[in-house]
Every structure is written in structure tokens, then in C-alpha cells.
Amino acid sequence: xxxxxxxxxxxxxxxxxxxxxxxxxxxxxxxxxxxxxxxxxxxxxxxxxxxxxxxxxxxxxxxxxxxxxxxxxxxxxxxxxxxxxxxxxxxxxxxxxxxxxxxxxxxxxxxxxxxxxxxxxxxxxxxxxxxxxxxxxxxxxxxxxxxxxxxxxxxxxxxxxxxxxxxxxxxxxxxxxxxxxxxxxxxxxxxxxxxxxxxxxxxxxxxxxxxxxxxxxxxxxxxxxxxxxxxxxxxxxxxxxxxxxxxxxxxxxxxxxxxxxxxxxxxxxxxxxxxxxxxxxxxxxxxxxxxxxxxxxxxxxxxxxxxxxxxxxxxxxxxxxxxxxxxxxxxxxxxxxxxxxxxxxxxxxxxxxxxxxxxxxxxxxxxxx
Numbered sequence: 001x002x003x004x005x006x007x008x009x010x011x012x013x014x015x016x017x018x019x020x021x022x023x024x025x026x027x028x029x030x031x032x033x034x035x036x037x038x039x040x041x042x043x044x045x046x047x048x049x050x051x052x053x054x055x056x057x058x059x060x061x062x063x064x065x066x067x068x069x070x071x072x073x074x075x076x077x078x079x080x081x082x083x084x085x086x087x088x089x090x091x092x093x094x095x096x097x098x099x100x101x102x103x104x105x106x107x108x109x110x111x112x113x114x115x116x117x118x119x120x121x122x123x124x125x126x127x128x129x130x131x132x133x134x135x136x137x138x139x140x141x142x143x144x145x146x147x148x149x150x151x152x153x154x155x156x157x158x159x160x161x162x163x164x165x166x167x168x169x170x171x172x173x174x175x176x177x178x179x180x181x182x183x184x185x186x187x188x189x190x191x192x193x194x195x196x197x198x199x200x201x202x203x204x205x206x207x208x209x210x211x212x213x214x215x216x217x218x219x220x221x222x223x224x225x226x227x228x229x230x231x232x233x234x235x236x237x238x239x240x241x242x243x244x245x246x247x248x249x250x251x252x253x254x255x256x257x258x259x260x261x262x263x264x265x266x267x268x269x270x271x272x273x274x275x276x277x278x279x280x281x282x283x284x285x286x287x288x289x290x291x292x293x294x295x296x297x298x299x300x301x302x303x304x305x306x307x308x309x310x311x312x313x314x315x316x317x318x319x320x321x322x323x324x325x326x327x328x329x330x331x332x333x334x335x336x337x338x339x340x341x342x343x344x345x346x347x348x349x350x351x352x353x354x355x356x357x358x359x360x361x362x363x364x365x366x367x368x369x
Contacts, residue, residue: 008036008059009360012095014086014105015039016069017046019203020276021101021119024182026053031183031349033059035356038093040086043069049251063089070104071122076140083108096360103148113359116152120273121145124165128271128293129207146170153359156352158182158274161295165273180355181299182274183348184283186341188252191285191333192260198319199262199286201228201255201277204239204246208271210291210309211244217316218243223323225266228255259284263329264322270309272296279343282336287329289318303339305332 015025029037039054040063046054054062067082068075083105090098090110098114100106106116122141126134134142149155149170155177157163163179166172198218202209204227211227218225218241225244232238250258259265265281269291272278278300282288288304290296297306305322307314322329 008034009097009356010036010038010093010095011356012086012090012093012098012110013037013039014098014100014102015041016043016101017041017050018043018069020274022046022050023276024117024119025101026057027182027184027345028349028352029060030057030185031345032353035059035353037061038063038089038095040065040089042067042082043072053252061093070102070144071141075104076144079104079144086110097356100148100152104144106148106152113153113362114151115154115156115355115359116149118149118155118157118162118166118273120162120271121165121169123169124162124273125208125271127169142170146172154178154355156180156355159295159298161293161298162273164294178355180348180351181343182276182279183343183345184276184279185345186283189256189280189283189340190260191337192257194263194285195261196223196323197262198223198225198264198266198323199228199258199281200225200244200266201281202267202269203229203233204231204241205233205237208269210268210270212239212241213268213310213312213315214266215241215244216312217319220316221319221323223264223319226258226262228258255280256284259286262286263333264289264319266315266319267291267296268307268309268315269293269296274299279340282340285333285337287322287332288336289315289322299343300336300339303332303335 015021037060039060042065054060065085067078087109096112098110100116106114123134149172157179158181160179163177200211200214204211214225226247227244228247228250230249259281265286266289267278273295290304290306291309292306305318307318
């Protein structure tokens, strides 16, 4: 049925509350008020703050189940039950489209088209972090990703680098795969009077974020290094820092203020499919120092300093240079802010709205496993 004011298109959005997918989901839903979203969250339950954020949006119904996410240990045991649960949600809510922020759950017995949004994947993560192919224990995961990708009607990624990774590790060859860059509400981020601080953000326990490197170089810098984000791994264990200051998990409003006041933002990532935190920092007028990897070059070439992710000496040198050279730091900050204007939530929403309407209007011929 075509979307109208009385009957908005219903999208079943499969998400999690662990990382960037949550922020992406809320940003996209907020920017598309003409669509009705049923957000199905699996894995760790949303926090009270996350539930409150969802509750502020009038076009979302939240559904939850504790099934393990496809990359978690033991996830294969939950796949059959989680697929049945998602299929029942699609039918109960009359979903006209399923938007999967993952891969395995694209293999649903749903009577509507399915789009996979490819945010990241374990094999690419493993290769980037360990400089080797993932071991055989990930073979089932590999098959699930390949099967889900093949079952989807369309595949979207936030960068060309993500599609390249999927082709390398899973043999994905989809002529109709497309790139829709992530976006943010640019008005929520702005430069403020800058503090002499190097800021970073991300999951401290995630080796791909490589934030331990900043702890290693912090003691040799004249400015403090502050890191925002969770230190506790949802599957167990916590990361610690010796020299950098840990800020913990900050609310979006507090994070925006911190970024606005930070002079430099550092992201020494080994693997980063897009980097919403980097975009927020750029919009906040931070000078960027980034890991030299394809996805970050794709988005920030000419608007950031790039350093090999594991070269501590080069990171210390690059950060010292920006700390000591006010003029160069200001130029890089200006370049980053200008580049950030191209990644608005409005642009992202327009891309998805067009895709959603095309998929709902056209016939879907899917292979359902």
C-alpha cells in the first residue's frame, strides 16, 4: 500500500543497543517522520537513557528480545528463534519493508522486501586488527553473512570501503549495492571556546578503535588526553588507562559540549567503517588526526592528518605538531568542519527515503532460506 498521511509506510528496523548502530537508528528514524518504525532490539537491553530517547520520537515502537547478536559467542543457537520472532513482528505490525542492520537476519520468511545496511563485519575487523584471516571458528558466521547478503533485496553501506570488504571476505558482488553515507544533526554540534585537550571517543575494549595507543602516547604530550566511551565489554572484561583520562559514557548533549570545547580529536582506528564520532568532532570544529585506513581516507582526505594506526612515535609527533602550531591546527579544524557539512542527517534521510519508496513500490523477488 502506498504511504499516505493516514497510512505511513511501516518499516521493521532490526537494531542493537551496543554501538554506533543505535545512534544511526535514532538519527534516521528522527529524520524520517513520514515513516513508522518498529525497532526490534536484540542483544544487551537498551539503557534507561536509550529508552527515553526512543520515547521522545512519535514514529517508533520499541520491541526487545535477548537473543544474542550474530557476532556474539553462541549466536548460532539463537538464530532460528530470533528469525521466527522477527517474522512474527513483521506480520503483527504489517511491515512493508524490513531494514536489517546486520546480515544473518535478512533471511526471514517475511512477505516484504528486505534491505541490509552493512555497518561492519567480523572478518574485516579481524583482518584489520590481527593482520590475518579470521580462524575457522568464524566459518559459520561467514556463511551467515554471505547468506544474508544474498537474501537481501538491496545492500547499503556507509562507505565504499565497506562494500570492498564484503566483496573480499564474503564474495559479495551486487551491482545494485549502494553507498549512503551516515549523517548527523549538524545543528547539534558547534565549535565553542577551545580547551587545550586531545579528545577521543569509542569502545575502549574494542581493539579496532585502538584507543590504547592514545594512552601510550598521552604521557609524552603537553596536553591531556581524554577518552569518552564504555570501558566494559558486554561479553566480559574492562579496559584501563594509565595516562589518559577516562570520561565514561556521556549523554549526547554532554558529548556535544565536550567536542565543541576540544581543540583536537584523535581516532587511531585500525578498522572504522564510517566513524560517527569523527563526524561529530569535525562538525564541532576539532582538528582531526586519524588512522590511515581506506574508509577514513575516503571521507576525510584533505581535511585531516593521517597517521599509521600502530606507529606510536608518529602519533606523538603529529599530535605535538598540532598542539604547538596554533595556525595549522586552526586550518585543519576549519577544513574538517567544512567537510562535515556534506554529511547531514537530511542527506542521509533523503537517500533512505528514496530507497524505501522504490523498494516498497516495486515487486520483490527474494530467495528465502
